[in-house]
Amino acid sequence: MKNVLFIDRDGTLIKEPEDNQIDAFEKLEFYPEVFTYLKKIATELDYELVLVTNQDGLGTVSHPEEHFWPVHNFMIKCFENEGIVFADEHIDRTFADDNAPTRKPRTGLLTSYFSDDYDLKNSFVIGDRLTDVELAKNLGAKGIYINDQTFLGTNEVSSTKEALAPYIGLETNTWSEIYEFLKLSNRSGNISRKTNETDISIALNLDGTGKSNIDTGLAFFDHMLDQIARHGQMDLDIKVSGDLEVDEHHTIEDTAIALGTLFNKTLGNKLGIERYGFCLPMDDCLAQVAIDFGGRNWLVWEAEFKREYIGKMPTEMFMHFFKSFTDGAKCNLNIQANGTNEHHKIEAIFKAFAKSIKMAVKRDVHKMILPSTKGML
Missing domain, CATH: 3.40.50.1000 (HAD superfamily/HAD-like)
Structure with missing residues (x-):
């Protein structure tokens, strides 16, 4: 077209x-x-x-x-x-x-x-x-x-x-x-993903101002996704209806898959992007998130949590969220975090994740070249 x-x-x-x-x-x-x-x-x-x-x-x-x-x-x-x-x-x-x-x-x-x-x-x-x-x-x-x-x-x-x-x-x-x-236009898009377990609609504008409207049915998960929008300075609307009466797994996993897929779609040909992107302190915690939108999925996760839940979100799902995101976005993620307060630790990770995305998707209109020696990403 x-x-x-x-x-x-x-x-x-x-x-x-x-x-x-x-x-x-x-x-x-x-x-x-x-x-x-x-x-x-x-x-x-x-x-x-x-x-x-x-x-x-x-x-x-x-x-x-x-x-x-x-x-x-x-x-x-x-x-x-x-x-x-x-x-x-x-x-x-x-x-x-x-x-x-x-x-x-x-x-x-x-x-x-x-x-x-x-x-x-x-x-x-x-x-x-x-x-x-x-x-x-x-x-x-x-x-x-x-x-x-x-x-x-x-x-x-x-x-x-x-x-x-x-x-x-x-x-x-x-x-x-x-x-x-x-x-620099056309870096916005939307996706709908419906299964027997979840019904998801997401709209994304990579060049937005940090506005968000998020409702997954999990208040703490909403709070973390809001960090991506606010600190990544992108507009993000997410509406999820999931089988929370079973547990939180499908809602979190499927949201990550859909969000990652939408990122990959919205980045388009990736011309002019920085490609790589953040180390962020939050009180007692230090989180480091490195990202590469290079077309391949991989996750390195070095963060441990001593609590089973934060809010109503299982801590075991944190790694699973980022793994599912890398699968959809076709990106590498290396995440490390340490600290004593579990809430601060995961929030620092999400904020650093947002900052790394902001850095990686930034474009220079005067240098619209592909950041790769291979000729493709």
């Missing part, structure tokens, strides 16, 4: 004049840095570029075609000369007060993209109007809103922006930020 960038023209690729019509060469001025970063997007990222623009009344006396096409075609040729090729151009000619289905934010021009050939959920609409964000909403995509007041022809209503906020993936006024956002 193809990912698409639906890109507005005026105010996005080129600056928009006061009369909203670029019908003469002297009016043509390209948006700052658009060639530099759109070329990087076109050559480095896997998006199909599609131009979508409203040209009110194109072909009428007020907007004659003979004035429009020479400038437009010159603009397209300039992009092509830089290796930036639009797979298609969709131009609506209706007037601003026309409710035609082809006019943005309606999707009449873009019905061919509602097919199994395109992944609209992971596609974006880039534009300088909130109608572009609304188009993204109608497509089931996300909006990249170029909010540069210098080039806005009208003042847009704040209430409309607030209503569309969930569909704005990025608000910016520079193409460099658009490039970085797209290059």
